[in-house]
Amino acid sequence: MSKIKTIKIFDTTLRDGEQSPGASMNIEEKLRIASQLEKLNVDVIEAGFPIASDGDFEAVKKIAQMIKGPEIAGLCRANIMDIDRAWNALKYAGERGRIHTFIATSDIHMERKLQMKPAKVMEAAVKAVKHAVSYTPNVEFSCEDAVRTRLDFLAEMIEAVIDAGATTVNIPDTVGYSIPFEFYNIIKHLMDNVSNIDKAVVSVHCHNDLGLAVANSLAAIQAGAQQIECTINGIGERAGNCSLEEVVMALRTRRNILPYETNIRTEHIYPASRLLSTVTGIVVQPNKAIVGANAFAHEAGIHQHGVLMDKETYEIMTPESIGLNTNKLVLGKHSGRHAFIARLKELGYDLPKEDIERAFVRFKSLADRKKEIFDEDLDAIIADEIIRIPETVKLKQMNVSSGSFAAPTATVELEVRGKLKKAAVMGDGPVDATFKAIKKLTRMDPHLINFSIGAITGGTDALGECTVRLEHEGHEVLGQGAHSDIIVASAKAYINALNKALNASERSSNVEI
Ligand code: KIV
Ligand code: ZN
Numbered sequence: 217m218s219k220i221k222t223i224k225i226f227d228t229t230l231r232d233g234e235q236s237p238g239a240s241m242n243i244e245e246k247l248r249i250a251s252q253l254e255k256l257n258v259d260v261i262e263a264g265f266p267i268a269s270d271g272d273f274e275a276v277k278k279i280a281q282m283i284k285g286p287e288i289a290g291l292c293r294a295n296i297m298d299i300d301r302a303w304n305a306l307k308y309a310g311e312r313g314r315i316h317t318f319i320a321t322s323d324i325h326m327e328r329k330l331q332m333k334p335a336k337v338m339e340a341a342v343k344a345v346k347h348a349v350s351y352t353p354n355v356e357f358s359c360e361d362a363v364r365t366r367l368d369f370l371a372e373m374i375e376a377v378i379d380a381g382a383t384t385v386n387i388p389d390t391v392g393y394s395i396p397f398e399f400y401n402i403i404k405h406l407m408d409n410v411s412n413i414d415k416a417v418v419s420v421h422c423h424n425d426l427g428l429a430v431a432n433s434l435a436a437i438q439a440g441a442q443q444i445e446c447t448i449n450g451i452g453e454r455a456g457n458c459s460l461e462e463v464v465m466a467l468r469t470r471r472n473i474l475p476y477e478t479n480i481r482t483e484h485i486y487p488a489s490r491l492l493s494t495v496t497g498i499v500v501q502p503n504k505a506i507v508g509a510n511a512f513a514h515e516a517g518i519h520q521h522g523v524l525m526d527k528e529t530y531e532i533m534t535p536e537s538i539g540l541n542t543n544k545l546v547l548g549k550h551s552g553r554h555a556f557i558a559r560l561k562e563l564g565y566d567l568p569k570e571d572i573e574r575a576f577v578r579f580k581s582l583a584d585r586k587k588e589i590f591d592e593d594l595d596a597i598i599a600d601e602i603i604r605i606p607e608t609v610k611l612k613q614m615n616v617s618s619g620s621f622a623a624p625t626a627t628v629e630l631e632v633r634g635k636l637k638k639a640a641v642m643g644d645g646p647v648d649a650t651f652k653a654i655k656k657l658t659r660m661d662p663h664l665i666n667f668s669i670g671a672i673t674g675g676t677d678a679l680g681e682c683t684v685r686l687e688h689e690g691h692e693v694l695g696q697g698a699h700s701d702i703i704v705a706s707a708k709a710y711i712n713a714l715n716k717a718l719n720a721s722e723r724s725s726n727v728e729i
Contacts, residue, residue: 223476224443225460228262228563229492230275231291231607232457233447233729236560238685239496242605243417246275247282249448252491252564254285256484258460259443260314262289267301276302280309283310289314289356293342302353303351315348317341318386321365321373333498334369340729341489342380349381356384358421363389363398375410384417384443389432392425392455395603396563403439419443420622430459434466437476448492449500449507461485461506461538469533486539487564494599497683497694506538539564546590548581561597563591571602585700586677593679596698600708608633608718609658616703618646628653628707647706662688662717669702682709688717 230246232480233239241249246263253261263279264272279287288309292298294317306313319341320330327338341357348355362370374385387403391551394402395489403420407413420436420443422429433444450459464480471477489507493500502509512535527534535541541562547555556576560567567575578597583589618624626649637657643649647667655661668686680702684695693710693716697708 218475220475223437223478224259225478225480226260226355226443226445227258227445228445231262231264233451235453236451237692239451243275245495250279250283252488254283256488257479258286260287265291266305267298273305274320276305280306284389287312287314289316291316293320294340296347299348310551312374313352314354314356317348318343318360320360322361325361342376345377345382355382356386357382358386358388361390362387362448364395371409372681378412378416384419386419386421388421389423392423394432396431399432400435403436403441403703407440421445424455430462431460433463464507482537483539491564494595495603497696537542546588548588565598575601581615596679596681600698605715605719607715611707611711614707616646624649626650626653630657632658646703650707660714662686680705682706684709684713686713689721691717691720693717
């Protein structure tokens with residue numbers, strides 16, 4: 217039996233994941249995700265791209281100051297200014313600070329995007345790595361679009377950057393183009409032909425455009441790669457990145473033929489997935505492997521019968537192994553603080569006392585109106601009450617009249633930058649009237665991309681949860697709101713999205729609005 221090798225898990229949820237449309241997070245949200253990643257025990261957290269904006273710089277700096285276990289990486293292009301900026305944020309992590317520098321190496325990227333000859337690209341890469349090494353030995357170098365790079369040039373580049381001091385070399389499938397057999401061969405070629413390859417950790421970074429990111433990552437480690445770059449729920453640019461939970465659970469579940477392990481504490485996977493989805497508003501598809509709502513649900517009678525006789529008939533891993541407690545404790549109006557706090561902890565919410573108090577008040581008020589409070593209700597309360605971005609616009613009160621006799625009218629009172637404002641506006645329906653009133657009061661006119669409303673749990677007393685996606689001044693944002701009145705939930709979601717848009721504009725322009 218071959219020896220079990222440990223594969224490093226490099227999480228890039230806060231960098232590549234944040235590049236998903238609508239996934240932008242503020243510093244507080246990033247810190248929450250980072251502490252969940254610390255609980256998961258990932259080896260490296262890529263916290264951001266420090267030169268991209270002041271907000272990114274601050275987030276990387278705060279994460280470097282706060283997180284104690286994993287290494288903290290910051291991305292930078294292969295130039296002196298980017299590297300200096302990255303190190304200024306990363307230095308707070310000391311030896312755990314990792315400079316991750318990259319340049320494109322495929323012909324198409326070098327010719328069309330960089331407009332540089334291969335020799336110049338090589339020179340820039342080596343110069344960048346040498347400069348990064350002057351700050352720390354913990355330097356990662358990535359060949360962007362490695363999969364479409366000429367193999368001999370890729371090998372030369374990897375050899376040169378390792379000579380220059382890179383201790384991790386990353387091979388990204390930037391456009392998600394590869395298939396497992398091909399990706400295996402690329403990594404194997406590098407393992408066999410780069411003379412100094414044993415001086416660095418070989419990493420892979422797969423995008424999911426063909427739905428093959430996890431398969432390609434597994435093929436790569438079979439060829440000798442020792443680090444996988446991935447994100448929670450597989451979020452990321454376009455079709456996303458390799459999903460952390462899928463690749464980790466594949467390694468764990470198929471240890472019989474994949475002699476590898478990771479340091480991930482898998483029982484924190486499900487809480488991490490929920491937290492990310494609550495923070496970003498990006499809902500996990502029900503049939504998503506590992507963390508989807510149906511991943512452990514057995515509907516068909518024959519399956520249910522089998523599972524009751526012996527779980528292993530249809531279950532290849534247990535829900536408990538990912539932190540999903542199937543014996544759900546349902547809370548109600550008689551549940552006390554202890555049960556409430558215990559449930560929040562099980563769901564992965566480790567909150568300060570004052571946040572718990574606020575959430576508990578909301579919980580009690582909901583429990584007065586609703587018989588059973590499910591985990592999804594708690595998620596909605598936490599999202600609504602705790603995980604909030606600065607509220608430039610606040611909903612004070614509202615009233616809507618609608619029906620089949622008169623035109624629907626919404627009367628809305630908002631606090632906008634500290635000032636109370638009120639308007640009554642008619643619309644084509646109660647939601648339309650409400651949104652028009654909010655637009656009038658905020659003097660914002662965003663483009664509504666998507667609006668959806670649903671009951672979080674069953675029953676007519678359920679909380680309604682509304683999700684609004686809109687675009688404002690080049691920022692696409694997602695807002696969420698929950699309330700037992702669906703029109704109030706819609707107003708809250710709309711205002712939440714407007715606040716996110718304002719926050720995003722503020723962060724990118726760095727000026728007061
Ligand atoms: O996909 C990619 O190539 C990247 C690199 C910057 C690592 O994200
Ligand atoms: Zn990427």
